[in-house]
Amino acid sequence: MSQEHRSNFEFVEQYDHRISHLGGQAEQYVHTDPDSCLFKLRLMVEMMARRLVELQAPRLGEMDLISILRSLEQYGMLPKKQADGMHAIRRDGNAAVHGSETPVPTAMRRLRDAHRISGWYCSMIQRGATVRPGQFVPPAGPAADEHALAMHKAAEALEDSIDERRQATRDSLLLFADEEDVPTEVHRIVSELEGLDRVAQAAGEPLVDAEFVAVVMAMEMEQLLEHPTLGLGTREAKREAEKQYRKIREGFELREAMYAEERRALMLHHQRELNDRRGRDGDGSSPKR
Amino acid sequence: MMQETLKHDDQADLARTWFVAARAMAVADGTVPAVKEASAGLYAQAILGLSEDDCRHAKSPERMKNQTLVDCLAAVHVLPADAAEKIMTGVMMIAFADGHMEPLEVRWASMLASACEMSDEDFQRCCASARVIASMFNPSMPPVDREEGS
Numbered sequence: 001m002s003q004e005h006r007s008n009f010e011f012v013e014q015y016d017h018r019i020s021h022l023g024g025q026a027e028q029y030v031h032t033d034p035d036s037c038l039f040k041l042r043l044m045v046e047m048m049a050r051r052l053v054e055l056q057a058p059r060l061g062e063m064d065l066i067s068i069l070r071s072l073e074q075y076g077m078l079p080k081k082q083a084d085g086m087h088a089i090r091r092d093g094n095a096a097v098h099g100s101e102t103p104v105p106t107a108m109r110r111l112r113d114a115h116r117i118s119g120w121y122c123s124m125i126q127r128g129a130t131v132r133p134g135q136f137v138p139p140a141g142p143a144a145d146e147h148a149l150a151m152h153k154a155a156e157a158l159e160d161s162i163d164e165r166r167q168a169t170r171d172s173l174l175l176f177a178d179e180e181d182v183p184t185e186v187h188r189i190v191s192e193l194e195g196l197d198r199v200a201q202a203a204g205e206p207l208v209d210a211e212f213v214a215v216v217m218a219m220e221m222e223q224l225l226e227h228p229t230l231g232l233g234t235r236e237a238k239r240e241a242e243k244q245y246r247k248i249r250e251g252f253e254l255r256e257a258m259y260a261e262e263r264r265a266l267m268l269h270h271q272r273e274l275n276d277r278r279g280r281d282g283d284g285s286s287p288k289r
Numbered sequence: 290m291m292q293e294t295l296k297h298d299d300q301a302d303l304a305r306t307w308f309v310a311a312r313a314m315a316v317a318d319g320t321v322p323a324v325k326e327a328s329a330g331l332y333a334q335a336i337l338g339l340s341e342d343d344c345r346h347a348k349s350p351e352r353m354k355n356q357t358l359v360d361c362l363a364a365v366h367v368l369p370a371d372a373a374e375k376i377m378t379g380v381m382m383i384a385f386a387d388g389h390m391e392p393l394e395v396r397w398a399s400m401l402a403s404a405c406e407m408s409d410e411d412f413q414r415c416c417a418s419a420r421v422i423a424s425m426f427n428p429s430m431p432p433v434d435r436e437e438g439s
Contacts, residue, residue, distance in 0.1 A: 172341035173330025175312050175321065177348040186316045192358045193317055193393045196400055206403030208412050213399040216413050217381075217390050220420040224385055227424040244390050251392040 008115045015122040031141035034107035035096040042093025048121045085113035103155035218245035304339045304347035309361040314383045317393035325386045332379040362404040373405040381419030
C-alpha cells in the first residue's frame with residue numbers, strides 16, 4: 001500500500017466508524033500477525049451482521065453469528081456472494097481463535113473479502129447513498145526472503161485448491177446448475193406438472209392414484225410433525241396433517257368440478273350446433289362452408 | 290415391477306433421472322425451498338451412491354437440455370426395482386422436507402409411483418422411509434450458497 005493510501009477501509013468511516021476502525025486494524029496486522037487480522041475481521045463481520053439485524057430484522061434478537069447470517073440469508077437480506085465472504089471470514093476467524101495458524105495469503109484473501117463486503121454493507125445501512133469503496137490495495141509487507149515467498153506461493157495454491165474443492169462440492173449438491181435460469185426452469189416444470197395433472201383428471205388416474213397418495217402422505221406428515229425436529233403435539237400434528245389433506249382433497253374436488261363443468265359446456269355447445277344444423281336442414285337451406 | 294432384470298449401470302443417466310424427479314418435487318409449489326434443495330444433493334450422493342462428478346455432469350446444459358417430466362417418467366419406468374424405489378423414496382423425502390404437502394407434489398408422487406409400477410404397499414414403504422429421513426432435516430434451513438467467493 002502506498003504512503004498516500006492510508007487504508008482500504010477509509011471510505012467506511014463516514015458510514016460506520018467502528019467497522020472502519022476494525023478494518024484498518026486488520027490491515028495493520030495482516031503481515032505481522034495474520035491470526036489477529038482474522039480476529040479483527042471476524043469481529044467486523046459480527047458487528048456488521050448485528051447492525052443489519054437491528055436495522056432490518058430486530059425480531060431475530062440475540063443469536064450467534066452463524067444463526068444471524070443464516071437468518072439474514074433466509075429472509076433475503078444477505079446476497080449469496082456477500083454471505084459467502086462473511087461465512088469465509090467467520091470460518092477462518094474461528095479457526096484462528098482455536099489455535100489454527102493462519103498464513104498471510106489466507107488473511108489477505110479475507111481482508112479483500114472484507115473490503116468488498118464493506119462496500120455492500122455501507123450501501124445497506126445508508127440506503128440510497130452512492131458508496132465508492134475503490135479498488136482494494138493489498139497492504140505492503142516487509143520485504144520477504146526467498147523462503148517466505150515460496151511459503152506464500154504454496155499457501156496461495158492451497159487456498160485456490162480449497163476454493164475449487166468447495167465450489168465443486170457445492171455445485172454437485174445444488175438442484176440447479178449456476179448457469180441455469182432457475183425461475184424459468186421452475187415455471188417450466190410447474191407448467192408441465194399442471195399439464196400432467198390435467199391429463200390425469202381428464203383421462204383417469206394412473207396406477208397409484210393421487211387420492212391414495214394424498215392419504216399416505218397425510219399419515220406420514222402427521223408422524224413427521226410430531227417428531228421433535230418439528231415439535232408439534234400429537235393433537236396439533238393430527239390437526240395440521242388433516243388440514244393439509246383437506247386442502248388437497250378440496251383441490252381435487254375443485255378440479256373435478258371444473259372438468260365436469262367444462263364437459264357440460266362442451267356437450268351443450270355440441271347439442272346447440274346439432275340443433276342449428278337440424279333447423280337449417282328442416283328449412284331446406286344447405287349448410288354453409 | 291416389469292423391468293427387474295434390466296441392468297442400469299449408467300450412473301450418469303441415473304443422476305439425470307434423479308435430478309429431474311427431485312426438481313419436480315422440490316419446485317411443485319412454485320418456489321425452491323432451501324431445505325429441499327440441500328437434501329436433494331445429499332441424497333444423491335449418500336443413498337443413490339452418485340459421485341460429485343455424476344451430479345455436476347447431470348446438471349450440465351447438454352445433459353439437462355430438453356429433459357421433460359415425461360422423459361423422467363419413461364426413465365424411471367425402465368430402472369431396476371431397487372433403483373426406482375430409491376428414487377421414489379428420495380422424491381418423497383423432498384416432499385416431506387418442509388412439513389407441507391401441495392397438490393402438485395401429490396400429483397408428481399402419483400405419476401412417479403405409477404411409472405415405477407409400484408404396488409400401494411411399495412409406495413407406503415417408500416413414504417415411511419422418506420419420512421424417517423426427512424425427520425432429520427431442519428425445515429428452517431437457510432438457502433444454499435450458489436456463488437463463488439469464499
